[in-house]
Amino acid sequence: MKILVFLGLLVTSTSLFAQQFAFEVKGHIQDTEKAKYAYLYSAGNKGLFLRVPLVNGTFKFKSNADLDGNLLRWGIIFVEARNNVTAAEVKKNLDTQTWLPGGTAKIKNIILEDIDLDITQGSQINYPEIVGGGIFNKQLKEITATGSAKKINSFEFIKKYPNSPVSVLELQGIANFLEVLSLAKFEQTFGGSPQKMYAMLSDRLKESKEGKAVKMKIEARKK
Structure with a gap:
């Protein structure tokens, strides 16, 4: 005992x-x-x-x-x-x-x-x-850049940093657009489907609170 x-x-x-x-x-x-x-x-x-x-x-x-x-x-x-x-x-x-x-x-x-x-x-x-x-802050600056300073879209970013918490933050943010954009427009805007972006995340991130929340948001869009 x-x-x-x-x-x-x-x-x-x-x-x-x-x-x-x-x-x-x-x-x-x-x-x-x-x-x-x-x-x-x-x-x-x-x-x-x-x-x-x-x-x-x-x-x-x-x-x-x-x-x-x-x-x-x-x-x-x-x-x-x-x-x-x-x-x-x-x-x-x-x-x-x-x-x-x-x-x-x-x-x-x-x-x-x-x-x-x-x-x-x-x-x-x-x-x-x-x-x-400033590893994570640099990544945040990279994905939030605008205009000519922006060199990467969301799909490319998540593919580049599959184990970074910043990738989950990015997917959480753009998943909100699923309520107002068609899936075709979403893919055109952010570089790929939300399902493919989620699939690229590491198992660690998928099992996190943030990862589970964004999965629910993505799955809700399919209903």
Whole structure:
């Protein structure tokens, strides 16, 4: 009995450990525009809110976080002259859409991972250059590029990165168009059928919460 209890605890602790990951987000701001502190905020079951001083325009966030059952964890970074910005204040700005991740220049929405950023101005932090690491963020930039910068369609992207969580995110996003596009138009727009794109995903991604959800969405379209 004691052995069974021990094994149960071992499995549980291993499962919990697998849901945690370490990350290091760092960067350099060429013109801080009087900002003195960098902040990182990430919502979740265990919220994450970090503040570090800017030293010669450089910041570094090094921490652990829970995935909360997801494949990836998102966060935002920004800089401020104040040292007393609160998590509640940030949450309010996001909830009221005063700040729009991806649309507000002073904040940068990122996938939390090891990444090194080069930023021109503190008030334009949404437009950094990735100079180190940032595997998933680079992939996200690749698939969300627009106009002449876009070099790959959704089908080609998923084929190129079959085991990347970003591929599931992409398929989740474009699957919404199944409600308004014919299958022929969908294939023309995104490079292939949703069924073929799902089939290219790795078994790991198919078994994930996100993978199962997108499968249900695709199958619902066939009914």
